[in-house]
Amino acid sequence: MKNLKIKWVKILGVSLILISSFSTNAQDNNNVSLKRGDVEVQVKKYPKKVLVFDLSVLETFQELDIPVAAVPNSLPKHLDKYNSNQYVKLGSLTKPDIKAIQEFQPDLIITAGRQGSYYDSLAMIAPTVTFNVNNDDFWVSFQENVMDVARLYDKEDLAKQKLDALKKKAERIQKESAKDSKKAVTTLYVKGKFMPNGSGSRFGFVNDALGVKAAYVESPESKNAKKGEKPTAPSMSEINPDYLFIIDRETAINGEVKELSAILNDDVRNTNAFKNNKIFIVPGQIWYLAGSGLLSVDMKMTDIGEKLYCIKF
Template identity: 25%
Template sequence: MKLRSLYMMLAMALVLVLGACGDAGEESAASEGSETDEGAESEGSTDTVTFDNTFQVSPGDGEDSSAEGEEVSETVEVTKNPEKVAIFDLGVASTFQALDVQENIAGLPKGEGDTSLSDELSEFDSDEYANLGGLKSPDFEEMARMQPDLILISGRQATENNLTEFERVAPDAEIVYVGADSAAYFEDIAEMTKKIGELYEKEEEADQLVEDMETRIDDVNAKVAELEDDSILYLQTNGERGVSFHGQGGRFSYLYDTFGFSSADEYDEETDNHGSQVNYEFIANADPAIMFVMDRGAVAGGGESTPVDTLINSTTESASAVQNENIFELDPYVWYLNAGGYDTAMAQIEEVEEAVDNFTAE
């Protein structure tokens, strides 16, 4: 009996030991599984890029609307390497070009007859890229056929109606605001260049592009500092709507804040993005050393082109810029219709530098 009891006790002990080993194995497997899951989750998180999506939604027609709408402030996780991107900010389309990832653009708003595209964006004339309508009037039927992974917008498309329609026709697409703010224009372009570089795993290329742009800006800034008189008027011609002036604090404030020009006159901050309406007497009284002239009417829908010579007449002839022929016409595509991206910003810098290099002192 004692021997049988001993056997029974040994058997029970063996069962307990095996059970303990089994529990330990399960705990170890569970722990390893947890670590594997966490690792997979951590690894998966690197497959997205976070965009700060902060912008104003207009209840009207976008850029021209004076009514205030809802403020959007959110973060959006975008999966890396999206293959079908609908770009409504034509400037940012030029950033895709600069990074050599334009093959991922499925479509963009070329306008009727591709009239919205600058020379810098001429490769998008191809039928390979769908025409998504106008900058303020997207072709939602084409969007529905396309079913993009990502929609990039700026102020002209940030309306209640457009956003509702984007979500309706392309429910699986992420919508990201990519417009550059005039108060931090080149900084925003640099940041977006790096974001797109991260999105397509071209961080080194993006960093180099930004470095090149900052170097060019510094060079122009140094040249402006050497001018005997750096007072400018930035004038925008608008066909029958006349001439408007953009000064410091306005839409093109980076001419003053970034490049270091001084404004020949004060700017009325209460005006909209199209500037303060002015006349020829204003130009004569301001007496700028340099006049930058951008013909918005030449590229705006239904607009009318205005020859720069219109600003040279018996009233304005006393201005230093007129007398010394320091009047420089700017490309309205890169300064207005396609502004806000890397290649178009570099084109802007080049035009400013050319003007400074050809400045004639009294």
């Protein structure tokens, strides 16, 4: 709990320094430098024709009241306004329409991991930025993403207000989780199989961001294993979580939430979570398709706070 609080304060301090130092550069040349890993992209401020494939970033554009010109062909319910004909549709989440994007001539393209194999093609059309989240340091990278979007449109003050509100909500949950000895795991459910995600993983939000103790931590060997060589994860009964959060991938894609009884198996029924009625199906469109934008982070925290600790926000 103490470490999480310190991290928030440190993040906000760093953001203020970045904003202060960058504002001079932005006034000089009207550009914002967006650096992700070894890739640094110069983007002119106030880009008008923005194509956003990353649904988490699209949430942030919406919450900061920044206009978007083009989006994927189909959007989940919480981003339904972008399904209207007002927004140009330029391909699916997994397959951008390169020819149509060339004809559209965007000023900026924002991608996610799902479009990774198309990055080079997209970058030849317009400045292209991928806003990844560091699973080992969620709050830092999450805030950097939000503030980078805000800097493009001089929306830093509004972004800080939004982040401060999320900070207060997180601290309320962290206060309860610090006193809670029970352990949690989040699992992705795909075609009858449960795939546990521990601390430091893509779906480790409950543990890493909110401080709920982890029932499962993936080994370094497993994390670093090549595709197809990853060792088999322990069963749910071996992990034996007190809280079990299930993300149904099919629900995320099709939008239809299954009944819990339809996906449980004998292995899951042998967990403390099942015995104590602490298994929760969480909305896949929020957790799987998005998950790290201003809106989905807020919704995830509200959901977890209410389910685990009966917190009313």
